[in-house]
Amino acid sequence: MSAHPPMLQIPDHPFRAFIFDCDGTLVDSMPLHFIAWTQSLRAHDAPFDFTEEFFYSTAGVREHDMVRRLNAMHGCALDPDGVAETKAEIFIKLVPQVTVVRPVADFARSLHGRAPMAVASGSEEPIVRACLEANELIHLFETIITPRDVAKGKPAPDMFLLAAERLAVPPEDCLVLEDGMAGVEAAKAAGMQWVFIPRTLR
Template sequence: MSLQIPDYPFQGFIFDCDGTLVDSMPLHHIAWVEALKQHDAAFEFTEEVFYAHAGIKEQDVVKILNAKHGTNIDPVSVDELKMEIFRERIPELQPVRPVAEFARSLHGRFPMAVASGSAEPTVRASLEATRLIDLFPVIITPERVKHGKPAPDMFLLAAELMGVPPSECLVLEDGNSGLEAAKAAGMQAVFIPRTLR
């Protein structure tokens, strides 16, 4: 399956990391399930639930789950454990080939950025493991903005640091929250389906 890019003279490109550049979603799901299990979560964290919350900050996902299930699991502690489990497995990561090849084809020709809902050390380690780190001088993570996806803050900051007007940027995303954020930022977006991985 090939990547379909809109026919428009974009001036800058913003990539999500997990599930878009890097095929990390299966590992993230495993880490989530294990972290919730170790916190005695009384609910099942299915793949469907996992993908429905793609791109949302980990601690916010735990708060959403607590509200839904009437539980009181500590968001910070689940987030930390989940990241620890995931980080141990980062060397296993593979790039999402069509997206990684597209990014390589743009390198040196257009400004590019990564805007990810994951923590910066994890994003950098994932991009290093898949040898994509050198393509992206600009990396935006939730620590750098007031509101994460689905708010437009991360994409607007990426555009600003690339020196490109938001309307001239293309976002590549696999999560609904990221697609909403792109729309709110006034940017066109390409959805990266799971079938591309």
């Protein structure tokens, strides 16, 4: 598994499976997610400014948990289901603008047929599938894990452990590719090695 794009630094280890985050890792969708969040919060009369700094600091956190964090931070009572549903409706309309993170997508393509791969994302499954289908990546992956599949999302290890179970590979033989610190913490908790995907790679 040594062949990989020069911009992507892969640890020298005989990994048997690979687990990819979606947003900000496989596809460059984060700016569009920020737009969708901003518009959804405005539609629900959120009494605070939603900043890019906060948004990127919570990359990988499931949408309902994001709303709960915002409620706790700002002392308000936004409906997690309502805000997340509106955000998803807005984002789906933006999917045609989503492009790949080229080095990561090329790496995934290079592994196809050579090692099993999964996607483990904090976004809901319809959004993940739409982004992957729009960029002709979905056929690369044996399974897709989203928050509805587990009791706890990132930074808990549940999503990555379930991905390893579905791929029938021990956690220590899996490599995680992630752009969010919540995902990195989840990989560590799962006992997996990880590669951080910086925004400069997009």
